[in-house]
Amino acid sequence: MKRILTIKAEEGMVVAGDVYNEGNHLVISRGTVLTKEIIDRLKYYSVFDFFIEDDKPIKLNSYNMDDLERHIFSEYKIESGGYYNKIKDSEEFEVFEGLFQESVKNIQDCFNDVVTKNKEIRVEQLLDSVKKITDDFKPDVSLFDMIHCIEEYDDLTYIHSVNVALICRIIGMWMGYSEADCDVLTICGLMHDIGKVMIPNEVITKPGRLSPTEYALVQTHTIHGYNLMKDLDLDERIKYAALQHHERCDGKGYPNKHRYENIDSFARIVAIADVYDAMTSNRIYRKGICPFEVISAFEDNIESYDPKVLFMFLERIAQSYVNADVVLNGDLEGKIVMINKYALGRPGVLVGGAYVDLSRQDNMEITALK
Ligand SMILES: [Fe+2]
Known part of the structure; x- marks a missing residue:
């Protein structure tokens, strides 16, 4: 039996003793053969080290490139994340994470209600859980740093939806929008990807490159999202944000290749928040990109986005550092x-x-x- 760091864990290793998290809850039990999912679970529960049997790992299946990429990046993230580790260790982050998980639960319930029970969207309840976060924490870039520290394990779509809602709300505040418009913009962020519940989960969560057929299928989430909400008693901007958040101002987006003037202004904001979150957030298989690399990536594609919003947004982020x-x-x-x-x-x-x-x-x- 020997002790190993979780970041050194490999598929096929056999766990030599029950593993508990800091709250003394059993995470995995003795005799478990490690799989990628179980290793991710250990990392999610912040298990730093544990005991394994001395035997050679059982060969499950050989690493493919995606597994290798996940492996390398998860180590890199831990070694280079000093700035974010300080945030993760703070009491403030603990409070943030609690409120955040509550919002994730609410949005998950909401998507399920709309899709399976054909129920109305409880806008007020959804909004309240996000507003609790922006009311409790200064709505500035420090909140983006905390979003960056949320580990995305499963429920990717729901976590991403709350992230985008928070970023949208902050952009609305920075743009000087009224409270009512900030509320609508927040809901736009929460609901923009609702159409993804209509796409098979194995396609949404597939690691690595999608085939052309799969990519075409994923793109239909915009139309599904609009169709799911079109008859509901909701602000039209929420429906258009679902339909148009992948349109680009230079006409290179989807589903309709609309240009700037034909894209709803709130959908143009959701597009920026959506891409910013996709690039900065930590996924299990790769670390989030540093904010300055993200800013440069936006600057390289400036014609794709609403220039007024984008410049204000990037300048605020850059200034805060x-x-x-x-x-x-x-x-x-x-x-x-x-x-x-x-x-x-x-x-x-x-x-x-x-x-x-x-x-x-x-x-x-x-x-x-x-
Ligand atoms: Fe989307």
Whole structure:
């Protein structure tokens, strides 16, 4: 019998003793043969280490590239996530996580009610659980950092829906919208992916690349979402957000290849929140991307999004990291001292006492927050 770190666990290893989490609840029992799902479960419950039998792992099936990618990234995440680990360890995050899970449960129940029982959407209840979060926490970038720390285990669609709702609400506040409009925008974020419940789960959760047929099937979630809500007594902007959140202002989106002027303004905001969350959040199989890489990715595709909203959004995020310690090119340490309005993803940084303007240094980039 030997002790191993959970990050070193491999499929096929045999657990040598019952494993409990910090709350003394049994997570897995002695004799369990580890599978990818069980290892994910151990990580989800923050089990740091446990005992395994000395024997060679039982060969379940050989790693494919996706498994390998998951394996590498999950280790990388733990080693490089100093900034986010501090947030995860805070009492504030514990409160946030509790409220967050309540919202996830509500949205899950709501989707099920609409699809299987043909029930009306309890907008007020949904809204209240999200508002509790933005009322309790300062609605600024620190909330985005906490969203980043939520581990996405299963229930991907529901967690993503709450994330997008929170980001939408904050954008609405930053844009100076009325309370009533912020409420509608929040519901747009919560409901935008409801059509995914009509797509087979094995396609939605399939790791790796989708086949062209599968991708075409996934794209229909926009139309399904609209159809599920079209006869309900809801603000029209909520229905259009479901239909149009994958449209792009340059006409390269789906389902109708609409351009800027034909896309509802709230759907254009949901599009930004949706992509921001997809890039920054931690999935089991890969770590979220550093906010500055995300900002640069948006800047490279600026014509796809509503420029007024996007510029305000990216500038707010970039500004909030002035004075932040960062990692450059994976191993250099630096401090952000100045934001460049014309290249928000490439600010001015102090590295070893020298000022470096990243907008003039193609060979350097911020790879992590420290
Ligand atoms: Fe979507």
